[in-house]
Amino acid sequence: MYAVGSASPARAAEVLSPVADGTILDGGIFGLFDGLPDDWDWTFNDSGYEGSITRTTTRPESSLEHRVVWEYDLRGLNLQPPIIASLTFEVRGATVFPLPDSPVAVFAYPADLIESKNDYNVAPTALEGVVKVKPLQPTTSYAMNVSRTVEEAIRAGRQMVAFRIQIDPATPNDRNQAFIDALDAKPETKPRLSVRIGKPFDDDGDGDVDLDDYAGFSECLSGPQVDDLPGACHVHDVDGDEDVDAVDTAGFQLRFTGPQ
Numbered sequence: 610m611y612a613v614g615s616a617s618p619a620r621a622a623e624v625l626s627p628v629a630d631g632t633i634l635d636g637g638i639f640g641l642f643d644g645l646p647d648d649w650d651w652t653f654n655d656s657g658y659e660g661s662i663t664r665t666t667t668r669p670e671s672s673l674e675h676r677v678v679w680e681y682d683l684r685g686l687n688l689q690p691p692i693i694a695s696l697t698f699e700v701r702g703a704t705v706f707p708l709p710d711s712p713v714a715v716f717a718y719p720a721d722l723i724e725s726k727n728d729y730n731v732a733p734t735a736l737e738g739v740v741k742v743k744p745l746q747p748t749t750s751y752a753m754n755v756s757r758t759v760e761e762a763i764r765a766g767r768q769m770v771a772f773r774i775q776i777d778p779a780t781p782n783d784r785n786q787a788f789i790d791a792l793d794a795k796p797e798t799k800p801r802l803s804v805r806i807g808k809p810f811d812d813d814g815d816g817d818v819d820l821d822d823y824a825g826f827s828e829c830l831s832g833p834q835v836d837d838l839p840g841a842c843h844v845h846d847v848d849g850d851e852d853v854d855a856v857d858t859a860g861f862q863l864r865f866t867g868p869q
Contacts (some may be wrong), residue, residue, distance in 0.1 A: 702746030
C-alpha cells in the first residue's frame with residue numbers, strides 16, 4: 610500500500626466520482642459505542658454534506674466515532690486489466706488544539722454499502738493505507754494506490770467498489786479528529802477514484818520500472834502454476850499465464866528503466 614502527496618499523471622486516467630456516500634455515527638446520543646457498525650448506529654445519506662472523521666474514547670458514556678463511506682460504479686470504465694488506480698482525497702486537521710496527530714485510515718469494502726444499516730456490518734477486505742493529519746493542518750491532498758482492490762473487483766465482474774475513511778482503530782489516542790469537506794453540490798470536493806491502463810511491471814503507476822516496482826514484483830512472485838493470482842499482481846504477469854515466475858522475472862529485468 611502507498612500514500613503519497615499527489616498522483617502521477619504518467620497516462621490519461623478515467624476519473625470516477627462517488628455514486629453514493631454516507632456517514633455513520635457510533636456512540637454518543639446515537640446508541641452505545643462499541644467500535645463496530647451495527648443497528649444501534651445512525652447513518653446520514655444524501656444529507657448534502659459528508660466528512661466528519663472522529664474517534665473519541667475519553668469517557669465510556671460519551672465515546673463517539675464518525676466514519677465516512679464512498680461507493681464507486683465501475684461499469685462505465687473502458688479499461689481492461691492490468692490497471693493502475695488511485696483514490697485522491699482532501700483532509701484538514703482538527704479545529705481544536707491541542708490534539709495529537711490523527712491517523713486517518715482508508716479501508717476497502719467489496720461494494721454496495723449504502724443501501725441499509727446492515728451493509729455497514731460488512732467486514733473490510735483490505736487496509737489501503739494510513740495518513741497522519743496534524744491538528745489545525747490546512748486542507749491537504751493525498752493520493753492512495755488502490756490498484757489491487759479495483760483490479761480484483763474488475764476481474765471478478767463486480768459493478769461497485771467502496772472505501773471507508775475513518776480514524777485508525779489501532780490508535781492509542783483517546784481523541785482524534787479530521788475533516789473531509791465534501792459537498793453534494795460540488796462533486797469535485799469528494800474523493801475521486803482515478804483508473805488508467807497499467808504498464809507491465811509499473812507497480813506504482815509512475816511511468817517507469819524501478820526499484821519501487823521491484824518491491825511490488827517480489828511480493829507477487831508466486832512461482833509457476835498458481836491457483837489464484839491476486840488481481841494487482843497481473844501487472845507483473847507479462848506472459849499472461851496467471852502466475853509470476855521465472856519468465857516474468859526475465860521480463861522485469863529487460864524492462865527495468867530505473868527512475869525517470
